Amino acid sequence: MTQATGSLHTFGRGGVHPDPHKGATSGREIEDLPAPSEVVLPLLQHLGEPAEPCVKKGELVRRGQKIAEGGKTGVPLHAPISGKIKPVDKRPHPTMAVAPSLAIGGNAEAGPELEFPEDPAWRDLPLEESLERVREAGIVGLGGAAFPTWRKLQFARAAKVDLLVMNGAECEPYLTADYRVMLAWPAEIVEGSVLIAKMAGATRVLIGVESDKPDAITALSKAAAALPTRDIPVEIVPCVARYPQGAEKQLVFAVSGRTVPNRQLPSAVGVLVQNVATAHAVYEAIRFRRPLLDRILTVTGPGIVTPRNVRAPLGASLSDIVEFCGGLAPGTSRMIAGGPMMGRALPRLDVPLIKGMNGLVLLTGRGPLEDGFGPCIRCGRCLDACPLGLEPDQVSVRVEVGRTLDTEPHGALDCYECGCCSYVCPSSRPLVQFMQVAKAALRRAAATRSAS
Ligand code: SF4
Ligand code: SF4
Numbered sequence: 467m468t469q470a471t472g473s474l475h476t477f478g479r480g481g482v483h484p485d486p487h488k489g490a491t492s493g494r495e496i497e498d499l500p501a502p503s504e505v506v507l508p509l510l511q512h513l514g515e516p517a518e519p520c521v522k523k524g525e526l527v528r529r530g531q532k533i534a535e536g537g538k539t540g541v542p543l544h545a546p547i548s549g550k551i552k553p554v555d556k557r558p559h560p561t562m563a564v565a566p567s568l569a570i571g572g573n574a575e576a577g578p579e580l581e582f583p584e585d586p587a588w589r590d591l592p593l594e595e596s597l598e599r600v601r602e603a604g605i606v607g608l609g610g611a612a613f614p615t616w617r618k619l620q621f622a623r624a625a626k627v628d629l630l631v632m633n634g635a636e637c638e639p640y641l642t643a644d645y646r647v648m649l650a651w652p653a654e655i656v657e658g659s660v661l662i663a664k665m666a667g668a669t670r671v672l673i674g675v676e677s678d679k680p681d682a683i684t685a686l687s688k689a690a691a692a693l694p695t696r697d698i699p700v701e702i703v704p705c706v707a708r709y710p711q712g713a714e715k716q717l718v719f720a721v722s723g724r725t726v727p728n729r730q731l732p733s734a735v736g737v738l739v740q741n742v743a744t745a746h747a748v749y750e751a752i753r754f755r756r757p758l759l760d761r762i763l764t765v766t767g768p769g770i771v772t773p774r775n776v777r778a779p780l781g782a783s784l785s786d787i788v789e790f791c792g793g794l795a796p797g798t799s800r801m802i803a804g805g806p807m808m809g810r811a812l813p814r815l816d817v818p819l820i821k822g823m824n825g826l827v828l829l830t831g832r833g834p835l836e837d838g839f840g841p842c843i844r845c846g847r848c849l850d851a852c853p854l855g856l857e858p859d860q861v862s863v864r865v866e867v868g869r870t871l872d873t874e875p876h877g878a879l880d881c882y883e884c885g886c887c888s889y890v891c892p893s894s895r896p897l898v899q900f901m902q903v904a905k906a907a908l909r910r911a912a913a914t915r916s917a918s
Pocket of ligand 2 (some may be wrong): 843851855857860880888898
């Protein structure tokens, strides 16, 4: 059974309650970045094959025009600004050092944004046409995973899921982008969720939202009640504000009571999980054939002068976005793409905004590992905090003495790197990093075994 605290739902074991730090941006509406003079679009910013350019150097393109094809497993790219195509070149990338990228220099001669008129038949499209629109719009999971959405929908249908769980938890500290998206477009999110459910073959939608976002819960509930059709019921499920409430396994359990086994996907228990921002993008793609051109992200932390929720064209430089937010505050020492629990440290800001980036957190002061770490004192706090019941303490001590291949029984391959264990460790041990080292070694060993 799903665990409920009063009328609130949550997951079972583990989890932590970090300071949410959301107050600086939760009250700020989404603000548009002025069109940048250049955008840089890495050809690979999703899981799958890289996009293949279909425009030539010097060509003028309008905002919304397709500029690269997605191939068999990826998704296309579209021009987020009107301008002139620059040659494909290796450019700095937020998760890889450099990556082949298309760039567009802003140029008014290219003309205005393409028009995307409504398709009056949008509610009743055949399945294949709906999937094609999602694919052609270049939509990937906007919760951070960046898996092509059309493929995830196909997998879900093949796995015969019956339930769509929409993720509106946004449990990462500091981030409020999804919260503002839920307030700005509740009807579109609910409609988009129904469209996703139909494509996936699900017969019911549950939208999980943490209880610290009561106005989002109210807005979505009103939108669900106002749906013109009831063939796929949509229910909003208020959840306890607790990290990692938005992790797939934890959210599925919280809202439905179904337990996703370790190392398996939610489809193993008949569930597809999607993010609320993805539902909004799907709605735009199906109703208007509008491609994904912008990304909404939270720019916040003590290291930014004016924290904001920003809608920026994909490919905009993070430097331009930081400038729009008043610039870096004195003493900024760390830059994180995503939230502080599961985000990735950025070495530089002259990198482009990509589809999977939902936040930019700028921090001051010393990082968690700068003062080193101590030995395991066997306090057991990491065991209590792990939502999966793994043994990060055991993995860490084995990695320290070079016994990485002895870590599988302690859960190294099951870890999804939520960071709860590192967060609670009184010895400041980098338990997530130990897990990553162990996981990589175990996977390498398995690959070597299967190749021999
Ligand atoms: S929390 Fe840290 S010190 Fe305590 S058991 Fe886990 S690894 Fe050891
Ligand atoms: S990072 Fe891995 S080991 Fe640590 S709490 Fe999360 S799932 Fe458990």
